[in-house]
Amino acid sequence: MVAFTLNGGDVSLEIDPQTPLLWALRDNLGLTGTKFGCGMGLCGACTVHLDGAAVRSCSLPLAAVAGKAVTTIEGLGGEHPLQRAWVEHNVPQCGYCQSGQIMSAAALLAANPAPDEANIRQAMAGNLCRCGTYHKVQRAILSVAAVAHWEPAVEGEA
């Protein structure tokens, strides 16, 4: 049995602890917002947070999350400033990679509340998008970074 915290709640699973977290989320817990893209940690579509850091859930065995906190796109709640920025900037095209993009961006902002364009290009290089939404991703993150920069007190995370 592997027990961990998922989006703030306690869960435990009695499956092969070598099962990648991605498939535990999708097939066993019914959280399909996290996507399968490559299975090798190459594309970032499966990105979630493990104790606040961005990880590729397709390559992370369930055993590695025991006792830790996992946050998925569902856990961001829809009102996260990045999610609002994604809608406002019309970032998604097909949308398939966007859960992973947003989770990577959220981890970036948690570590660096005011990234510049170069920081963003580097931090987001692991998230592929075949539709080519990269510029919109940059712009949406920058818009939130600006808010974080000007009003650092809001989230208390400056």
Next chain:
Amino acid sequence: MNLTRRQFIRNVSVAGGALTLGFQLTGCSEEPLLLGSETDFRPNAFLRIDTDGTVTLQIPKAEMGQGIVTGMVTLVAEELELDPAAIRYEMAPVHGAFADPEMRLQITGGSASIRVYYDILRQVGASARETLIVAAMNQTGLARDALQARDGSVISRRDGAVRIAYGELVPVARTLPAVTGVMLKPASEQRLVGHYEQRVDAEAKSNGTAQFGIDVAPEGCLTAVLLRCPWFDGAVESFDAAAASEMPGVEAVFATEHGVAVVADGYWPARQAAAKVDVRFTPPAEGLRDSGAIARAMAAALDGDDFASVRDEPGSGPEDGTLVEARYEVPFLAHAPMEPLNATCRLTASGCEVWVGTQAPDVARDAASRVLGVPREAVVIHNQFLGGGFGRRAAADNVAEVVAIARELKRPVKLVWSREDDIRHDWYRPAMAGQIQARVGAGGEVSHWRHRIVGPSINQQVLPKLAGSMLPQWVPAGATALAGKLAAGKDFASVEGAKELPYNFAGINVEYHNLPVPVPLGYWRSVGHSHTAFVVESFVDELAHRAGLCPLAFRRRYLAEDAPARRVLDAVAEAANWGKAPPGRFQGLAVHASFHSVVAEVVEISLEDGKPRLEHVYCAVDCGQVINPDIVRDQMIGGIVFALSAALYGEITLKDGAVEQGNYHDYPVLRQNEVPAMTVVLIDSDAPPTGVGEPGTPPAAPALANAIFAATGVRQRRLPLQLS
């Protein structure tokens, strides 16, 4: 039922003149479609309004990121006087009413969706609006002129004192014959078309709730993976599933006509068990089984004289100009959409239900019906959001596979491809070779353009498959195969973009040689244009340099004064400050018309240790009337990113009949840290809208190659670019 079949048909026939409303009753046997409840107002197959005012639109095209849902909702909302965000949308079921009016199939491709539905969907909205207004006239006794529709209500024009919500008018409206042939708003009165910027699916795609095919899970659904033969013409000879069957979670292991299916209670256990299956496949046939052999065969065909003429305009130019000649090559390409292929099937009493994100729901339906040996009407297709399409999801191989698995398993099942399955079992953009020669006179005049193209015909493979779903089921497969063979000799998908060379050179000759290969082929974003633009616009650049002219001036010289290509060239040149690149920057130019639109691009690079670094791409597009400007810009940028990925990295190679690449490490695509800045200029136009999904792609590769020539003096004649 309030809308009787007779009434429905009358509405259809009234609309059958200038304004078709999109109804194609493709056979007498097909019943009209009546979705929703009997108390709804259903003025046509696309739209229904229920008594609480909810407006629901059937989307006849696939949403694969090109923004078609937003575009279609915008068109209907414009005439129906609603906020586009207030319109619910559903992916249309398979029905003749939703067949593309030109292709006669319910298929998304050819950048056609907005072009063919522009009038139809505005009429859908206008017809509903006018019918609701007639209902309000009946209810209030006011004349037509005294009423207008605004924000989901019919109101009295003068004082607004009368205000009746659409929902309240539904009980009356549904008893009326739909008003058709409505005069559409002039451009000056449009408040959404050309202005509406919010993508209506952005919210669901930003919070994880958007449902793609891979997310579907009907009650009791198992997961299957399929072990396919690595080469394309093999079948399962034998297999040993003893070890796999013992694995936890495994439900069944069996062979189908497509491979060995491993079914388990999740993807991971299925994939783990699949690794334990020992399977042998029948050996491949002799033939062109290696990329090298295919390239040699294409070169030999170019050396020969066996060509079909697709354009032959005799020239009058001088015979004594310098003969310029060059050969170009492009590789096989995979689509690699982010969502690996998948499909889910549940058998029903008479046939089955299939959940899948598909560009071609009726091709999918036909494929499923053939696997089960049931009539097409016994198959229900539930289309989903597509996690990228780019042409790959016009094929229904994934659907045939999952239905065959469900047929044996007799339980609901979802088939999920791995990324390796996707890269190794695509329907590839064919490898092609081309040779162009032309004469350049002392004054730069060009004559005797002769372009020879060699490569496999996509349509020889694909048309029979499409025709199979278009024709009655009793038409034998042999007849459709023959149609494909006939189409192959002058395959438009192989020569498009070369045949329509826009420059008025003295004498233009374009020829094609079909060289069949045992590799599945398909439509890849911009299809033939994806390679012909590279060859033509690179060679035009070669001619410009040979003539000693600036590439822009050279192109302008050979384009008519009013040519659309000239307009976009001028616009992109201005945006890019052409000819005045900053120090250390080098520019390349290309222009190409496709899917009724024309796009010019300037790629600006710098050199880093002698290697090109993408700095900025400028793009100007003339696509007629723009519906959603932000989406058009996105499609240009997306098309350019797609093209640059292929130009820099894209190459599928074959060894012993099998694809050598397998995932994003050996089939790389452009990443966030590699994309250049982009500027898109939309040309103002009130002409009817034309394509945007694909036309941004073709000019990018030649513009980049031409920039590399400007920077290094090295001419790139092969894709992916050879950058040592």
